[in-house]
Amino acid sequence: MKSSTLKHVFSPLLLSLAAGLGCAQAAPEMVVVGYGGAGQKAQDVAFFQPFSAIDQSKLIQSEYNGEMARIKVMVDTGNVDWDLVQIEGPDLMRGCEEGLYEPLDWKVLGRADQLIADAAQACGSAALVWSVAIAYDTDKLAKGPASWADFWDVTTFPGKRGLRKRAVYNLEFALLADGVKVEDVYAQLNTPQGIDRAFAKLDQLKPYIQWWEAGAQPAQWLAAGDVVMTSTYSGRVAQAAQAGSHLGLVWPGSLYGMDYWAIIKGSRHVEQAKRFIAFANRPEAQLKYVQQIPYGPTNTEAAARLDPDLSRWVPTAPQNLKGALAMDVGFWVDHGEELEERFNAWASK
Structure with missing residues (x-):
């Protein structure tokens, strides 16, 4: 116009x-x-x-x-x-x-x-x-991951994983990888046992994690072969795919807000x-x-x-919302500071 x-x-x-x-x-x-x-x-x-x-x-x-x-x-x-x-x-x-x-x-x-x-x-x-989802290079993985459980499966999918260096997103993904249902994630995180469970699951993957801090890094790392799969903002990878990169997104288990x-x-x-x-x-x-x-x-x-x-690349499209998790903003307002402190201490060890 x-x-x-x-x-x-x-x-x-x-x-x-x-x-x-x-x-x-x-x-x-x-x-x-x-x-x-x-x-x-x-x-x-x-x-x-x-x-x-x-x-x-x-x-x-x-x-x-x-x-x-x-x-x-x-x-x-x-x-x-x-x-x-x-x-x-x-x-x-x-x-x-x-x-x-x-x-x-x-x-x-x-x-x-x-x-x-x-x-x-x-x-x-x-x-x-926005949506944070799993991304991978479809040329390098003939059969890609389908869930966060697959993201944690370093035997079937060997190699580095990219995750954002913050507690937010990662605690949710860890519980999903550990078998918690989407509708039960925040009920779990609202208990000390659930938080401990999430950190314990992150412990399993820690040797394979490459931390990203800028939104542009995941797509760059996939293109360079630095990671085999990564969490990412969906829009960054969707745009790269539209430009010709052979990148795929896993919508089930994605987190949106x-x-x-x-x-x-x-x-x-x-x-x-x-x-x-x-x-x-x-x-x-x-x-x-x-x-x-x-x-x-x-x-x-x-x-x-x-x-x-x-719309197939848009996180709010009906087909992409199936199995997705809406961020509980109130939870992170109430607990974000303490969980980020715990996460930073854990990540630095």
């Missing part, structure tokens, strides 16, 4: 969210922080560039790996160098309670009724639905950031994003317009 058309449909929203463009023009360099790689390149095409053209404002992109401590220091010191960040659900909820983010008025932002459940939060707006846009408390570009969030929730913008990288849209109208060939 041409920018002139977008400007026509977007202008009422601009008027409702700001007294004019003078504020944006006076302080044009809003800093938007994401997770880099293919996902952020897709955001640049679908969101950042079109929004800047419509809003007649500038933004600067940066990237991080989800370091909450850095955001907390900014707020505590009043030296806020970032404005809008992409953040995971548990970190959003915890940070909102701690006063790290600006509140959002959904009556002003609008479109909350078009968004999927839990997308419109007090301090955040869902940016995408949402990332959010949040405005850091003390930002000097609050109104510009709110206008961006409103733009990013438009179905046209989200559809363009999913066409760049197949993460799940949060706007239901965008989801309804997806091409069938594209």
Whole structure:
């Protein structure tokens, strides 16, 4: 869609969210922080560039790996160098309670009724639905893994495994590998015995683990033959497969949730950031994003317009949700800090 058309449909929203463009023009360099790689390149095409053209404002992109401590220091010191960040659900909820983010008025932002459940939060707006799944190179494994039990099976599938270096995701996957049913995973993790069971299962695989911290690493490691299989954000591998790489995803046992846009408390570009969030929730913008990288849209109208060939890579497609596990954000808000500390101590041994 041409920018002139977008400007026509977007202008009422601009008027409702700001007294004019003078504020944006006076302080044009809003800093938007994401997770880099293919996902952020897709955001640049679908969101950042079109929004800047419509809003007649500038933004600067940066990237991080989800370091909450850095955001907390900014707020505590009043030296806020970032404005809008992409953040995971548990970190959003915890940070909102701690006063790290600006509140959002959904009556002003609008479109909350078009968004999927839990997308419109007090301090955040869902940016995408992600999924973490098993990926492998179909050229190197004639018969690939079908479950997390297979991921742990180093006899049938010898070689290194890639896992993200955090407790979140891995404790769930460990229990699934140990035979816990999807519907019982968080009931188990809510007990000391279940947590011990997850760490004991991770102990079995520890000698074979290669830890990843950036979302781009899993696909790179598979291409280089550094790992035989890996956990990964589905969109990264789906995009690589669409570009010609022979990579496969195992959807059963995948874990899905949402990332959010949040405005850091003390930002000097609050109104510009709110206008961006409103733009990013438009179905046209989200559809363009999913066409760049197949993460799940949060706007239901965008989801309804997806091409069938594209939807097979999207985590929220019905066939991909079979046997998948929805992240229990509340669990990680309540227990995340202690479990990450335990995990870091365990990983360093």
